[in-house]
Structures are given as structure tokens and as C-alpha cells.
Amino acid sequence: MKAAACPTPHSSNSIASIFISSALVFMFLLFTWSCSEGNPDTEKEEETGEIEEMEETGYNYPEGKIFFEYPPMDLNGVSFYEPMGSMGVFPQDHGGFIHFEYGVDEPTTPVYAMADGVIVELGKSGDDFFMTVKYSTTISTKLGHVGRFADFILNQTNPVIEGSPLITEIEVKSGQIIGYISSFSALDIGVHDLDLESSKSFCYPELAFFENLYAADIFDYYEDSNPVKAEFLNKNIRVLEPYGGKNDYDVKGTISGNWYIKDKFEGKDIFTNYFAIGYHHIYSQRIAIADGLPRHDPDTEDTNSYSNSWIKSNSPKPEEVDIAFGMVKYELVAPVDLKRNDDGTYELNSLDGVDDQVPRGVFLMQMVDAETMQLEFIADKTVMEVEEFTGNQRVYVRNPDYE
Known part of the structure; x- marks a missing residue:
């Protein structure tokens, strides 16, 4: 993997984007996301994500960048969206939807597929679950603090055990309900784009966690003509660009x-x-x-x-x-x-x-x-x-x- 150049104070370098096969999927050793301020006494930064090879499924992934059609959850149930970059071990790679069903025993707010894609990973962390959905040859999303998966997912998989994420191949359609939020205060989401490595300012990309290295601004993946983008931006608490936050300051x-x-x-x-x-x-x-x-x-x-x-x-x-x-x-x-x-x-x-x-x-x-x-x-x-x-x-x- 070619390393991204670390920019100097007055210049930036450009390196050609790398090619990574669509047969790659992501796997966490441990998933411990939070949308708090990154307090080292109460949380641990997310663990490294490993890339594992997987046989081609035959799913016809779109090449490169795609645009999402749906938000990951009903925005009416969102108090505000907190962007990525909360300062911690590394500035966090993911943002989170702070919602109104915090503390509710069994929240009913659904989680949606943001476009046509494939659920490639299911996992458990504490009382909550997480999932990875792959949308193109280079773009995937990691959803954290999912309360429960949709029945059609559970009917196709073995039980999800903490510390043992399941690699899956479950096709989903844009806007389809794939789960429900948890009683935790936020539904976390990280967008990861394999084409972004050359544009990130990490002096030593190989030292970055997988998710940090490919973390993307979620708002770059909604077209301006899609009314969801305006509604989503209206929920965003950050008022300066990049609106989806930033996690690389080297x-x-x-x-x-x-x-x-x-x-x-x-x-x-x-x-x-x-x-x-x-x-x-x-x-x-x-x-x-x-x-x-x-x-x-x-x-x-x-x-x-x-x-x-x-x-x-x-x-x-x-x-x-x-x-x-x-x-x-x-x-x-x-x-x-x-x-x-x-x-x-x-x-x-x-x-x-x-x-x-x-x-x-x-x-x-x-x-x-x-x-x-x-x-x-x-x-x-x-x-x-x-x-x-x-x-x-x-x-x-x-x-x-x-x-």
C-alpha cells in the first residue's frame, strides 16, 4: 500500500489513489465506538480494523464513488448530528446521530440502508451491535450502537457473539430497514472510502487505524439535489466546513x-x-x-x-x-x-x-x-x-x- 505524503505547512502533495479489490471487507477486532468527547477514563478508542480477503460473491458493486439516497436513520428522531473528529487517541473516524430515544428500553426508530448494497459484517460490542454495509468497490459504512438487527438478517445468520464478528453476504435495497437504534445516546456512523488515502494528511499512514485512514465526510456522499442532504445538514451541529468533520491534522x-x-x-x-x-x-x-x-x-x-x-x-x-x-x-x-x-x-x-x-x-x-x-x-x-x-x-x- 502506497503511503500518503505528509504535507508541509505551505504545500501539499498528491499521490495516485490506490486500487483495492472489491473482494476486500472490513473486520474489527473490537468495536467500542462513542460520540462523547473522548474521555480516556471512560472509553477506549476504536480498535484497529483488519482487512480480510473474501471470495467474490458475484454482486455487481458500482465502481468507486456513489451517492447515498437515504439517511441511516429517520432524521425526525435526531436531536443533532455530531461530526467525526472528536479528539482522542486519533481524532475519531465516525460521527453520530444523537437521538431522542436515549434510555428507552427497546427503541423503535429504524436504521436504513443508505443505498443498494451488501451487509458484509455483523458484530456485537457490550449491549449493542454494529454492522458494516458495502455500497461500492471502495465505499462502505460502519454503523455502531445498533440495538437489534432486522428479522430478515437474523433469519440468515448465526447468533452474533461479542468478540466474534460474522462475515456475511446479505444484499439490501436502498431505504430498506436493516435494524433499529439502541438506547445508547447515539447511532454512530463512519463512512470509509478506499480512494481517500492519498488525500489524508497522515505522515505515516501505516500507523493509522484502518477506519481513520479512510474516514470520509459523510456530506460528500449526498448529491445537492437530494432533499435529504439539506435536512441532514440542518441537523449538523458543526457550522464550518468540512461539515462532516476532519480527523487528520499531521x-x-x-x-x-x-x-x-x-x-x-x-x-x-x-x-x-x-x-x-x-x-x-x-x-x-x-x-x-x-x-x-x-x-x-x-x-x-x-x-x-x-x-x-x-x-x-x-x-x-x-x-x-x-x-x-x-x-x-x-x-x-x-x-x-x-x-x-x-x-x-x-x-x-x-x-x-x-x-x-x-x-x-x-x-x-x-x-x-x-x-x-x-x-x-x-x-x-x-x-x-x-x-x-x-x-x-x-x-x-x-x-x-x-x-
């Missing part, structure tokens, strides 16, 4: 993007190996960080840490902090949540006063070379009280195999 030679801790790296499924700096998935103008190292102590009442924070005053932009910039001192402040209305809908909160918060502390960050960054968090200080690294800084690399 910029070569700068602090921007995803980092792996050097020397102590224990595998890419371990949250504490990561640090990321990019932009918030909803308040998309705000610089956000996710630090996997600090862990909440369950014996204390303090559940708030700096792990997920915004940058006070929102400057300088991480894609501008390179070797020549030297050390940057960022004050961290708490992110702003959404405002919940009495009718169960949500809206953006005002950002007035967000930069007036007392900082959680200071992050010192500095590029050592094009592949290496050092950082240190100093709690309960301001930039005026911090001069330099104390000797307790951590060292991160773009590639844990980098020497």
Missing part, C-alpha cells in the same frame, strides 16, 4: 497532528502512547489537545484533568510551530460543551469568556527535529510563571520506529 515539521511516545511505546492500541494536537470537531476554530498519558485516579473525586483541553487565546496555530519557532508555551483551558434545550435539542454555546478562564496549567512544546517533539505539562501555572523545561519533559516521535 503537518510535517510542525507540532500539529498525532504523536507517539518514544522509547516507552507499547503498541498502537494503548491510549497512553499518544498525544494529539489539532482542532475541536464541533467548535472547529478552536485548537484542541488530547494527552493520553494522565490517568484519572478513581479514589479521588476529581474527574477533571487536562487530558482534553483547548488552547487559551487560540494561538499560535500548531501548524505554524516548527523548529525555527522554538519553544511554545500554551495555557490550557476547559473546552466548552453544547447547550441542551428543554425540548431535548442542542445548540452551540457562546465562546465569550472562554479565554478568561483560569488556566489548568501550561504546556511547553518544542520541535527537536522534523520527526521529534518534546513536551511538558506544568499544572496550575501561567505562561508568566514558566520559563523553560524542568527536565521532566516527555519525548514524542511521529513514528515509534524512528531513530
